[in-house]
Amino acid sequence: MVLQTLINYSLFYFGLDLVPGALGAVIVGSQPLVTAVVAAMMHNEENLTKKKIITIIFGISGVILISAGRQAFRLGTAMEFLGVIMILGANIATATSNVIVSLKTRGINPLVISSFSLGTGGLILYLVSLPVEGYTHADKPMVYWLDLLWLSFMSAYAFSLWYKLLQRPGVRVSELNLWKFIIPVVGAVLSWLLVPGENPEWLTIIGMIIITGSLILFFLNNRKASPKANTVK
Template sequence: MTAARFFTHPLGVIAASVAATLLWGSAYPFIKLSYLHLHIGQAETFEQLLFAGYRFTLAGILIFIYMTLRKESIRYQRGSGTQVAWIALLQTVLQYTFFYAGLSMSSGVVGAVIAGTISFFQILLAHFFYKNDKLSGTVGVGLIVGFMGLLILGLSKHGGESGPLFSMGELLLICASLFNAIANLLSRRAAASYSIPYINGYQMLLGGLVLCAAASWKTGLFPFQFDWQAGLMLLHLAIVSALGFMLWNNVMKYNQVGSVSMYLFLIPVFGVIQSAVLLSESLTYAVLAALLLVSLGIIIVNRSKGVLKAAKN
């Protein structure tokens, strides 16, 4: 079966979409498990950044291996440097600096719920940067529903007391989602000129090396005691980045965006479930309510945008 036939068959679309979102959802517990196994503390920011650097350097190499097996050139393409550098800065360096630090201060289930806001930030930003991507009334409703989930998450910890709505860890995770959304829009623009594996391979490799360099002056390049378990967790996280994007972008390539993007609601769902199982984290009513609203918001905005796009075609 050819790639086109697989990724356009209903069962193929479901299988690839579920696999990609399952992989992405697993990142939250596996990062926290890696911290525990390698004894990376909440305040050890440079160690967190170095581990992230390992992950994305390895992910970039895996993508280049994939491109080589497909006989796709990995040679540098003139003119791509500036775009790749900006995407690497936002998607890998800034996003994961905030994400890894924020996740060390928050639970995996909270991190997974907040990750769902990436779709909402991306849609809001697209409204201002693209003339043909304006908000509709239904999309606006979806955004309100989704951000209500975030509000419930913040209010649930107060119990009527005054104080910041979100903890420092949660604020860092929200900033990470914003950086991810901006980078996705830049990647969308770059994809008009370069292949998606080329963009992601180079931006992950570049971003990973920058993270390693920024952290290693303080920690050294190899401060961790890796055993086979830590090695497998690192490999899994690299595969999450490399394989997850390859599956998802093939689904997006062969299908209408609106018909498949609603599967994004599975990322926070899988993230919450896997964090609860693997980390033994409790699922409070507030977390479940926030997850429901964020997931519903993702479905509403992506289904609505898909219907609008189909109507225009």
């Protein structure tokens, strides 16, 4: 898990720094697709079903519309292409770690997994960054440190909840990751509410409707199919 933290975050942030924002959002938004493929390769019970593929296609389409409504797409230089590859690499690292947590860590407290992987991985990343970025001393106001502490706590808590869900019996990694399509939806809504000058765009709204609708239909169909499967057994 420490190795996953190192690979994921180093590739993720370097990659985002190289690509336009809209394109980066779409590549990051492809995480459920990458996870579905990786999970199918690593776990016999993780199948790429027709319903799952259709939901992923609609989800990625929604992410594209949300991103297009906020910023024009552009990919022209070799460095931007490298950024895309790096973000995809980060997605693969995250998907692999999700499957490993689901298969190998049951019985281990998710708080321990989250704290150890983020704490140790973060410390190593910081030490590696010193010769690359250098050390910059700057006086920060108390609000900065309070915000940093709050964000650190919320990130660790969110990871713990995520790992707990991955460890639950019967939870499929690929299906759980479909909920990540909600991230750009929540991000768009929060930006409209909190960021001055951010207003709803029709493309963004349509993308949000597509994502929400596809997730609702997928999980409603799954709930209807579950009783039938139990009856057959």
